[in-house]
Amino acid sequence: MSNSKSVSRKPQSIKRSKQLGLVLRWLLAIVLVTFSIFPVLWIISAAINPVTDMANQQLIPANANLSNFRELTTNPIFPFFTWLKNSLKVSILSTLLTLSLTTMAAFAFSRFRFRGRQSLLKAILLIQSFPNLLAIVALFSIVKQIGDVIPWLGLNTHAGLILVYSGGAMGMNIWLMKGYMDTIPRDIDESAHVDGATDWQVFSKLILPLLRPILTVIGILSFIGTYGEFIIARTLLTKREMQTAMVGLQIFTAGQYTQNWGVFAAGALIAAVPIMIIYLILQDQIVGGLTQGAVKG
Amino acid sequence: MGETTITKAQFAKQTMSSVSSIITTAIVLIVDALLGYFTYRLLSLGYVPLAIVFILIIAIISFAFLVPKAHMFRWMAVGLAAWLLFSIFPILYTIYNAFTNYGDAHLITQTQAVAQIEAQTYLPETGKAYEWIAYRSPENNYLLWLKDSEGNTSIVRMVDAQAEDHTLQVVPGQNGIGELDEEGAPKTIEGYTRLNRISAATDKNLTNIKFGDPEKTIQVRSPSEAAELLPLFAYDPQANTFTNQLTGVVYSDIEGTYTARNGEQLIPGYSAVVGTKNFVQFITAPGLRGPLATIVIWNFIFAFMSLFLTFSVGLLISIIYGDPKFKGKKLLRSLLLIPYTIPSLITILIWRGMLNPDLGVVNRILESVFGLSPDWFNVPWLARIAILIVNTWLGYPYWMLVTSGALQSIPSDIYEAAQVDGATGWQRFWNITLPLLLVSVGPLMIASFIFNFNNFNLIYAFINGGPPIPTATTQAGYTDIIISYVYNLAFASGRGVQYGYASAISLVLFVLIALMSLAQFRFTNMWEEVGENV
Numbered sequence: 001m002s003n004s005k006s007v008s009r010k011p012q013s014i015k016r017s018k019q020l021g022l023v024l025r026w027l028l029a030i031v032l033v034t035f036s037i038f039p040v041l042w043i044i045s046a047a048i049n050p051v052t053d054m055a056n057q058q059l060i061p062a063n064a065n066l067s068n069f070r071e072l073t074t075n076p077i078f079p080f081f082t083w084l085k086n087s088l089k090v091s092i093l094s095t096l097l098t099l100s101l102t103t104m105a106a107f108a109f110s111r112f113r114f115r116g117r118q119s120l121l122k123a124i125l126l127i128q129s130f131p132n133l134l135a136i137v138a139l140f141s142i143v144k145q146i147g148d149v150i151p152w153l154g155l156n157t158h159a160g161l162i163l164v165y166s167g168g169a170m171g172m173n174i175w176l177m178k179g180y181m182d183t184i185p186r187d188i189d190e191s192a193h194v195d196g197a198t199d200w201q202v203f204s205k206l207i208l209p210l211l212r213p214i215l216t217v218i219g220i221l222s223f224i225g226t227y228g229e230f231i232i233a234r235t236l237l238t239k240r241e242m243q244t245a246m247v248g249l250q251i252f253t254a255g256q257y258t259q260n261w262g263v264f265a266a267g268a269l270i271a272a273v274p275i276m277i278i279y280l281i282l283q284d285q286i287v288g289g290l291t292q293g294a295v296k297g
Numbered sequence: 298m299g300e301t302t303i304t305k306a307q308f309a310k311q312t313m314s315s316v317s318s319i320i321t322t323a324i325v326l327i328v329d330a331l332l333g334y335f336t337y338r339l340l341s342l343g344y345v346p347l348a349i350v351f352i353l354i355i356a357i358i359s360f361a362f363l364v365p366k367a368h369m370f371r372w373m374a375v376g377l378a379a380w381l382l383f384s385i386f387p388i389l390y391t392i393y394n395a396f397t398n399y400g401d402a403h404l405i406t407q408t409q410a411v412a413q414i415e416a417q418t419y420l421p422e423t424g425k426a427y428e429w430i431a432y433r434s435p436e437n438n439y440l441l442w443l444k445d446s447e448g449n450t451s452i453v454r455m456v457d458a459q460a461e462d463h464t465l466q467v468v469p470g471q472n473g474i475g476e477l478d479e480e481g482a483p484k485t486i487e488g489y490t491r492l493n494r495i496s497a498a499t500d501k502n503l504t505n506i507k508f509g510d511p512e513k514t515i516q517v518r519s520p521s522e523a524a525e526l527l528p529l530f531a532y533d534p535q536a537n538t539f540t541n542q543l544t545g546v547v548y549s550d551i552e553g554t555y556t557a558r559n560g561e562q563l564i565p566g567y568s569a570v571v572g573t574k575n576f577v578q579f580i581t582a583p584g585l586r587g588p589l590a591t592i593v594i595w596n597f598i599f600a601f602m603s604l605f606l607t608f609s610v611g612l613l614i615s616i617i618y619g620d621p622k623f624k625g626k627k628l629l630r631s632l633l634l635i636p637y638t639i640p641s642l643i644t645i646l647i648w649r650g651m652l653n654p655d656l657g658v659v660n661r662i663l664e665s666v667f668g669l670s671p672d673w674f675n676v677p678w679l680a681r682i683a684i685l686i687v688n689t690w691l692g693y694p695y696w697m698l699v700t701s702g703a704l705q706s707i708p709s710d711i712y713e714a715a716q717v718d719g720a721t722g723w724q725r726f727w728n729i730t731l732p733l734l735l736v737s738v739g740p741l742m743i744a745s746f747i748f749n750f751n752n753f754n755l756i757y758a759f760i761n762g763g764p765p766i767p768t769a770t771t772q773a774g775y776t777d778i779i780i781s782y783v784y785n786l787a788f789a790s791g792r793g794v795q796y797g798y799a800s801a802i803s804l805v806l807f808v809l810i811a812l813m814s815l816a817q818f819r820f821t822n823m824w825e826e827v828g829e830n831v
Contacts, residue, residue: 135387167383
């Protein structure tokens with residue numbers, strides 16, 4: 001952009017201003033990259049620094065070792081790997097449940113015409129805009145009451161949390177899925193129906209294989225969303241050994257974290273790794289999903 | 298021959314389908330029966346609203362699987378059930394709560410509150426009395442031997458003793474009971490010492506201990522007498538009032554609290570419908586209204602500034618480095634994307650550590666370079682700036698990705714035409730790039746605004762809304778947004794919980810969000826898409 005003003009000047013000055021522009025660009029790039037990766041470098045440095053105190057941390061630690069990581073496996077008030085296991089379990093199961101519920105519902109909305117279809121779709125979308133955090137008191141008492149009858153679905157159970165996540169994540173996902181299914185021509189299922197295929201066969205044999213891209217997008221986003229969620233998990237899971245990694249890390253920083261900064265950093269690093277890997281591998285699909293209206297949790 | 302084969306095949310097919318429909322019916326009936334039993338259990342525990350939701354779920358499942366015309370609902374019956382239970386019902390429950398005083402001192406149902414008040418007792422001055430003798434263990438557990446006017450004897454444990462029976466038969470040899478004296482009282486009980494008159498009279502605990510079953514408690518009234526406690530308050534279900542049996546004062550039900558004419562209240566109260574009182578509170582109570590106004594204004598500024606900063610930085614990057622001739626573009630993009638690949642809660646907590654005013658690395662650098670040490674956690678406007686910095690860090694990669702895609706889809710001949718007309722780079726940006734970009738990413742900007750409007754994670758995990766607003770009567774801080782303020786109203790410990798008031802604000806917030814969402818749907822034609830016959 002800067003070079004356009006110099007169109008009428010002599011070629012030499014054009015070259016000079018182009019060079020200046022390039023230098024400025026690189027300077028700005030250095031500032032931006034510093035801003036973007038400094039926190040990450042800082043947390044890596046804290047994680048390998050045997051001095052766990054925040055005040056004495058250096059960017060390049062002396063005597064770097066893995067003592068903070070070792071602390072994670074032994075500290076009974078910070079059972080980090082139990083939390084990580086819980087996180088993965090809850091996120092994977094709620095993602096699978098969300099995918100199966102939304103795919104089947106979207107199939108009905110895309111392939112059948114029935115009374116109430118439009119109103120139901122609109123209702124689902126509008127209800128979705130109500131953040132379920134606002135209804136957290138209600139969610140708490142519903143789960144508690146269910147748990148009074150069926151203990152394995154109540155408070156302090158992963159099954160209860162998974163149900164809450166899946167039931168609350170219907171709206172946007174049904175829309176994304178239905179929109180994608182609408183682009184699959186209906187001629188395919190009609191000819192299959194003529195050959196005597198049932199709805200279930202059309203769905204499982206014809207449509208489902210074509211849904212792989214959108215299943216990937218919804219799956220990843222739903223996994224990342226539930227993995228990063230902490231406030232509902234914190235409300236429903238009060239026992240330390242049942243909590244998720246995000247709840248654990250958040251509670252940890254509410255206490256005397258400045259003295260145990262290194263241990264926190266090690267935990268944060270390990271917790272962030274699964275998501276970072278997913279992002280770097282599946283960048284393009286995620287970007288595609290985000291531009292279609294999904295929001296990162 | 299050919300005809301019979303076809304008939305056989307058709308017959309087989311019909312049989313198959315009728316068999317499978319019988320199986321379907323059987324499974325549905327079993328599921329209904331299980332859910333029905335579950336609903337019955339909910340009802341017997343008094344959870345009426347939740348039981349109604351489950352009755353609806355049973356109806357949906359039965360309708361979808363047993364009515365042939367409703368076959369399309371089979372595909373969504375389970376999903377709809379989950380949606381009803383965890384999306385719709387919580388909202389209805391919140392709406393109901395908004396019109397009640399559910400919260401501190403009003404946490405239980407009316408039935409529970411009446412039962413708790415009825416359980417309060419007093420020790421009558423006169424009335425049926427027992428002779429008594431006390432036994433004490435080294436751990437200060439007591440047993441009380443009782444003899445009524447007809448000469449019946451029994452031994453009672455303390456009310457809060459962990460035992461199956463609170464009343465024991467006086468039979469020597471059982472429960473460690475030794476020989477009886479001429480009155481019928483055990484001379485010894487294993488593990489206990491029999492107290493004589495003097496040591497009983499000087500025992501400080503004895504007169505305060507309640508003995509016997511919870512329904513029929515007995516207390517020592519005087520050195521010679523023990524008596525049964527009587528209910529202090531008599532409930533009149535018709536008038537819905539309590540009468541104090543000692544003073545005769547009548548307590549009548551005022552918004553879930555039984556209140557005497559002089560204002561004295563019985564504890565506990567119950568969650569009662571109070572109409573629009575919670576909504577009126579916004580406007581009338583200065584301790585609530587003041588912070589709420591601050592919070593709402595900051596909420597809008599925060600959402601707008603977050604969108605503006607993340608969008609600007611993202612767009613700047615994609616314009617400056619979008620040039621295909623620029624070397625190192627790919628590496629740069631990967632490095633700049635990193636903030637986005639970390640779960641946001643973790644990055645917020647990392648920033649919280651880095652910005653720690655005393656020990657954090659940011660202030661250590663600022664201190665050594667500029668001699669400054671801004672107090673990010675305790676000065677309101679600094680805390681707000683810190684939150685915007687963190688949010689910019691979290692959000693710009695998203696806009697970098699989105700705008701770099703959108704910029705590529707702007708046709709290049711428009712720029713060429715503009716260049717021919719002599720437009721400067723700046724003019725091209727303002728008159729071509731930005732307007733076209735805004736059209737294509739407009740809906741995403743609304744979505745992002747809404748997301749930040751409710752960005753609870755950032756506000757709560759950073760410094761929990763602090764620094765506190767001094768004039769607020771509830772927990773409220775200068776960086777609080779509506780959703781975190783509501784959360785603290787409902788859950789903050791120490792200052793009391795106010796679910797009713799929190800629900801009322803939730804409703805107002807929901808209306809705001811719904812309006813913004815509708816704008817977004819209009820923008821994207823999502824609403825119209827529904828009707829299209831694809």
